[in-house]
Amino acid sequence: MRAVLTEPFADNLIHAPAVIQKRFGEQLAHLLRDLRHPSLRAKKYDESRGLWQARINDDWRFYFTVEGDSYVLRALTPHPK
DSSP: EEEOHHHHHOOOHHHHHHHHHHHHHHHHHHHHHHHTTTTTEEEEEETTTTTTEEEESSSSSEEEEETTTTEEEEEEOOOOO
């Protein structure tokens, strides 16, 4: 699998705190190796759009779709509690 960053995702990542950017990189490596990695807690978020959610930490999430052999990264946002 490979990762494809959308423009909105890249903008979210650029504006995220440095600690979140670093942690996202670690989580992306886990995603590319294994969608079921325990620290990701990946789950389908919106089945009608094929949107998945995975965690960066307790406070941040990223959203992606699976298209062929690619994870298309859609958004990176603080997690509403």
